[in-house]
Amino acid sequence: NEEQVEIISSLASRMQVDFWQPDSVTQVKPKMKVDFQVEADKSFEVESLLAQNKMEYRVLIDNLQTAIEAQFDSKVRTAGHSYEKYNQWETIAAWTADIAAENPDLVSRSVIGETYEGRQMYLLKVGKSGTNKKAIFMDCGFHAREWISPAFCQWFVKEAVETYGKDSVMTNILDRLDFYILPVLNIDGYVYTWTNNRMWRKTRSKNAGSFCIGTDPNRNFNAGWCSIGASDNPCDSTYCGRAPESEKETKALADFIREHLSTIKAYFTIHSYSQLLLFPYSYTYKYPSNFEELNSIAGTASKQLASLYNTKYTYGPGAETIYPAAGGSDDWAFDQGIKYSFTFELRDTGRYGFLLPESQIKATCEETVLAVKYLANYVLQHLY
16 A cells, blocks of 8 residues: 555665565555565664564575576576676677678678667677568667576677577478677676676666666666656666766667667567566557557467466556656557567566576577567568
């Protein structure tokens, strides 16, 4: 109820609370399951407060450092790249070159821009060469701590090159469509989660007049920018930035999509966690004009995903299904005229949250491939 929302708010104002789900305290609403992290020396105070107010709670991770170390539970023993491990950026960057070199007839690599810290943003184009092919754009790694996301983009490319010519659906998709795949958008943030702070979310750009670093890239697009579910305070995790596309990374992505608007017919953006398949809108409660179609295919895609390991996804328009949030890339792409625009929130539902163990990478990616293949095939049959 409302009092309980107040208690969470007062807690967040009294101490540092890192909200895992939803993204910030302002998005907490009655009857919502909320996941947050506090410092060890505050845990007694927090638990007492929750207990006093008769709020149901569970401690899912009682030692964050242990959980961070426990993520690396893969049996794969390799110093180099592995599809079943979380790879550092340098390893991913080298992989983008290798996968293109090893599959010249199917994969090519380009650079769409550079990050705030000067890293090159690599884009993979996956598909058989052909004339005036339509395309699907898919990105991963918007939010630095969502490590399962870049793992999925890598897995999907592997799946494409390994099953082309064997799997009829994949072969047909790649013969007739191109995939533009951005394995990591927020590279600087991703590097920072490996070197400094595993729980970092935003970019790493400096903010004028503030000691706080970074902008939330998924609040930085020109779609109802900073109107709701985003913050204008640079210290907040959902900071919308000083202007739409203020971040070099989001500008590079938006520029690329604008330049290829005539060919890009679908946009998929991969996040974690919560097991959701969302479509527009998030910046408003209004429904998109093709709501019925999007809702129907999201439902079928969720069924496809569940068919493998029975992983349950919730689907629907963003604002209504979880909470309103302005400035997202999915809404922006949709408003550019890309009518098949989807956000995936991968595993899990909070047991490990952002710290999903490596032992779950394979299953998570396998099931998600089914949904992406279904959606891609649908788009192929409904080109416009």
